Amino acid sequence: MKASEPPERVSLGRLGERGLIRRIRSREAARTAGAGVEVGIGDDTAVLTVPPAHRLLATTDLLIEGVHFRRVSASPADIGWKALAVNLSDIAAMGGIPRWALVALAVPAETQVESVDAFYVGLDEAAAPHGVTVVGGDTSGSPGGWMVNVTLLGVHPGTPRLRSQARVGDVVAVTGSLGASAAGLHALEIGLDRARDAGLTSRQLAEITGAHLRPRARVAEGRWLGQASGVHAMMDCSDGLATDLAHVCRESDVGARIALDRIPVASAVEQAARALGRDSREWAVCGGEDYELLLTADPGAIDHLVAGLREATESSLTIIGRIEGPAGEVVFVDANDRPVAMRAGFEHFHG
């Protein structure tokens, strides 16, 4: 912000909507204009150029205070980061290149401008490494809490990876590890002091709460896997492995069998589960919001994929099961190959 901008302890009620829009626009204009942006914020619509022979990808996500986050644990910068990151993850899951964001933000009139600035700082921190430009949006007063809607547009030079492309006999694999976001949410919900008292270190807490508040979308991994031969279906793990894999199975008309003991879980998550008396497998399978990539692949290609992904991105890819069994059914088995019932992930509207 320039010296001529209003001082930071100013409420939106004083700054006004147009003052806010000018402020947002000067932020964004100060950054290098993004690829393919002819007209950004400030006209009736953004005007963009999709490169020749590229497909356009489009996704949108709502984040609502009291539903998706609590202000007591998520800072405005965290909210901005996550609002963008969850959309980056959707583009990553198609193997696409994220490009342009439209950001709608509603906040109460008494909100301080510094909070709104921090929201955009967090959003930019998530956007900048991927060259994503904010090209439009909307602002509004809110009669309740914060509400954010980010629409992210991306481009794809080839064939996007769909959920419907799993084939019987495929292996099922996942990038990185699962459960850290749910562990972090649990620690935030019970309170960090109580989690510390239970024996978790600051470092462990930072790892799991960071995974929840500032998830990192697997954009580079998605790009690499999206063009690699042998990858069939791909999606991101946003609602929890159980729920997300059920989507793949339904869309592909196949079933899946997953070995619980092969699911990668970070050691901080194992330690948090032990310290807090919870089940790390449940966090990993049912928790959601890990934003790892879930894919099915030709078994003959998987070793090459694991090695290639590590070389290209330093990220791991772990085989956790196989596409088999009755269509639409996801079966989780223990180390003795016995089925284990796992509850479904989070669903809106249910109590």
Add this chain to the structure above:
Amino acid sequence: MKASEPPERVSLGRLGERGLIRRIRSREAARTAGAGVEVGIGDDTAVLTVPPAHRLLATTDLLIEGVHFRRVSASPADIGWKALAVNLSDIAAMGGIPRWALVALAVPAETQVESVDAFYVGLDEAAAPHGVTVVGGDTSGSPGGWMVNVTLLGVHPGTPRLRSQARVGDVVAVTGSLGASAAGLHALEIGLDRARDAGLTSRQLAEITGAHLRPRARVAEGRWLGQASGVHAMMDCSDGLATDLAHVCRESDVGARIALDRIPVASAVEQAARALGRDSREWAVCGGEDYELLLTADPGAIDHLVAGLREATESSLTIIGRIEGPAGEVVFVDANDRPVAMRAGFEHFHG
């Protein structure tokens, strides 16, 4: 909806998020797949094809209960209609072709499914005449009222009309007429019974409340004007003529002088103003939400534009003033060419 769908008196709490998404998806799949849609609702992102040599247009608008509408006067179908229409208007103002919508909807868990169905019916009614397809979205519970965010994507085969292209000496013109939306909002706010008691007929009330609840975006007019020679700046009248024209002047670094008595106002609006003791000019200049197109044009081309637009779309185009005077200043004058102070339009965050 098919016979196998749940009965309509079901709350979202019972149907659940996935039930709702299936319901939305089956609605949209039942319609003819839209132009350029490779993958619509149901994967991580939509996959779309922008025609060769076309630019991409993108715009987003929030509608929030208690801020942008009240449930007591706006039905779910009205909300759906308007959420799409306000975005159509932005694409129209660039001279573009609307194509694909992403619809994010948050509603309380106790909301009846029939209300959500009605929302999509209203949205489809606004979308269908323009061939717009819903290709994605998000659904969420809401701790407060309804919140809607629609992102609309369009394409443009030529050069979009920007706000920054007004030139000194241009005439300022507006399609259709102004003030009906503000008149309708006023009638809804005071109550239709009271408006009827004041002497307004049902037909007049239907005209003005319809303009407020179900605005018609000037898509065909925008297409025609957007490619017509002599049109310079163009934008839509969403925040009120005074505010919107000030945007054009600021972006173009020019001033404007508008003759109040040349502003087109429908007779139902004049009658409503007389009956309710209000000023129709204030509704027309400061009210907003008329979604007419506001443009500046070469004075030598305007007669051709007026005649051509009428022939192509049956819509009127009225000269209301001229681009002149100090940069950034919009002056309204009466029939004797004397300046008249007009208050600015609606702005969020101010009380």
